[in-house]
Structures are given as C-alpha cells and as structure tokens.
Amino acid sequence: MFIPECIYYEKNIEKYELGKELLKKYKEIPKIEIENHNNIEEMRKKSNKEFPYMKKNLIIGIRKTQKFVENHKISDYLVPYTSSGCTASCMYCYLVCNYNKCAYLRLFVNREKMLEKIIKTAEESEKELTFEIGSNSDLILENTITNNLVWTIENFKDSPKGKLTFPTKFDMVDPILNLDNKNKVIIRMSVNPEEIINKVEFGTSRLSGRIEAINKLKEAGYEVGIIIAPVIFIENWKEKYLELIKILEKSLSNKVKKDTFFEIIFMTYSYVHIKINEEAFPKAVNIYNKELMTGRGRGKYWYKKEIRKEGENFFRKELKKYFPNNEILYIV
Numbered sequence: 001m002f003i004p005e006c007i008y009y010e011k012n013i014e015k016y017e018l019g020k021e022l023l024k025k026y027k028e029i030p031k032i033e034i035e036n037h038n039n040i041e042e043m044r045k046k047s048n049k050e051f052p053y054m055k056k057n058l059i060i061g062i063r064k065t066q067k068f069v070e071n072h073k074i075s076d077y078l079v080p081y082t083s084s085g086c087t088a089s090c091m092y093c094y095l096v097c098n099y100n101k102c103a104y105l106r107l108f109v110n111r112e113k114m115l116e117k118i119i120k121t122a123e124e125s126e127k128e129l130t131f132e133i134g135s136n137s138d139l140i141l142e143n144t145i146t147n148n149l150v151w152t153i154e155n156f157k158d159s160p161k162g163k164l165t166f167p168t169k170f171d172m173v174d175p176i177l178n179l180d181n182k183n184k185v186i187i188r189m190s191v192n193p194e195e196i197i198n199k200v201e202f203g204t205s206r207l208s209g210r211i212e213a214i215n216k217l218k219e220a221g222y223e224v225g226i227i228i229a230p231v232i233f234i235e236n237w238k239e240k241y242l243e244l245i246k247i248l249e250k251s252l253s254n255k256v257k258k259d260t261f262f263e264i265i266f267m268t269y270s271y272v273h274i275k276i277n278e279e280a281f282p283k284a285v286n287i288y289n290k291e292l293m294t295g296r297g298r299g300k301y302w303y304k305k306e307i308r309k310e311g312e313n314f315f316r317k318e319l320k321k322y323f324p325n326n327e328i329l330y331i332v
C-alpha cells in the first residue's frame, strides 16, 4: 500500500467530498499547502537524482481545465481525468515527456464535474463515443488511494450513452470485480516480458498478476484488451516476446481468448528520459539504443523504420499463430 511521505495540497480541496476524505485518511501525514498543483517551486528545483523520492509524495488539487483531445485508436477522445502521474517509475514513462521529473502522482478532487462533462458529451453525440480516461495516469493504481474507479463505474454505468476505457499495468482489480459495468467499460492490460518488467517497469505489477487480473476482469463482465507495450528491442527480443505470447496463450482464460484484442506499441524515448534515468537510476539498464533509434524532433527518439517493420512482421506472424481469432487493432 502506498503511504505518502508528504502531501502537497491546494487549500480549496477542502470544499470537495473527496478532498475532505483524503485529508482525513492522511491526517497523520505531514502536509504542505500549495497555490497550484502545476507549479510547486520546491519540486521544480530538485535534481534529477531525486526523481524516485519525489514520487513518494502525493499532490492533491483541483483540475482547472479538462480538454478533450480527439483520438482515433481505441477511443474517440482522450480525456484528462482524476489523476496525472504515478507512483511507479517505468523508465520510458510517456508522462515524463509532459511533466519531466514532476511526473509524481497528482489527484484531482473535482471528479463530479469531470464525469458530468463526459456523460453530457456522450449524450449529445449522435455517434456512440468511447472516452479514454487513463492516458495521464494509471487508474487501477489510483483507485487504491481514492476509490475513484469504483465511484466512476457506479456513477457512469446507468448513463444512456458512451463507454469508458483505460490501460493499466497493475493487478489490484478486486475492488471493481463486484460492480456491474453494464458493458460500458473496456480495460486494457499492458504487458511485457518478465525481464523487461523487472528491469525497466519499476514499481508495477508482475506479469503473472497482470494476467490473473485480466482473467478476473473478464469473468466479472468487463471487456478486456491486451496491450503489448512498449515493445523494447532488447538483444534477444524475438525470443522474449515469443515467450510472452506463449505465456499469454497458455494462461489467459478461454473467455478472454474468445474476443480480446491486441494493441502493439513500440517504445519511444527522449533526451529527458536519458538525463533523468542516468541520474535517478544509475545502475539500471540503458534502454536507449543508438544503433536502432533515430531522432523524431524536439529531443524525442523512436525506432528506425527497418526495425519497426521487422517488429510488425514478427507480431503479426506470431499472434496469428497463437491468437488466430483475435484482432490486432494497430501496431505503431
């Protein structure tokens, strides 16, 4: 269980039900009042080396803007929701590109307003919309602190239109298993070979736990998907990812295998990741591969075209063999 070392909070959170609950729950934890969760000077001034320690704090505030961004993958909109950042420290975390070393967990207590906007947008649309509510954080992890996922499903399931979806790397799904989501929530589990989870995805759930969680979620009536991501082309990548596909084939329940789908995402990286990881995790593996990666503008890197093509061919071939009835939604 995550117990924060210090809580940084905006004074106004006291006006919200969840804000009051969290202040009560963490009454013993030292607290520092802040003006704005987006700009904590003390945090900004810390060195990259302190990145893992910064993640031991919890920031609680109010989300001021909620801009829906159009998306054309599994959802129609990416929607900033009840949290951003995370207590885990995956070395490639995409949130580091947005928040730099301030990718710590921030909770937003004005959840009623945020969910209301989603419900209203769904209702007003002619088309059935899906909202991606987990692109800024991990909601299964967040739920262990706020119970927000339980609250969200309970308050969304009877709305007339729309679906919610989010990805996760965590297995703490038990609190949502006894809810009836009324076919309105799609949960996508992100997986990687165990070696990558151990060496790169610090603080997340083990592969076996994630697989067990997918089976439990499906059994509980959720639509589930599998995200193989981010694919990292380590030295023996074909062997490792083939092993992963075989483990999935062996361990996923027939119910999951009947209609789950895959998303495959190759790792992207950045100069900011290199700097933070070098200083914060000096003993960790180096996942930036100069030979295989190339610039993508503004200090970002991705894998070269040839290796991405090879990766795509590999996943299409092996998934067809082991999961012949399951769709690959995209490989990027």
Ligand code: SF4
Pocket: 085, 086, 087, 088, 089, 090, 092, 093, 094, 095, 136, 137, 138, 169, 204
């Ligand atoms: S679990 Fe997700 S949000 Fe958390 S550090 Fe890893 S990639 Fe980032």
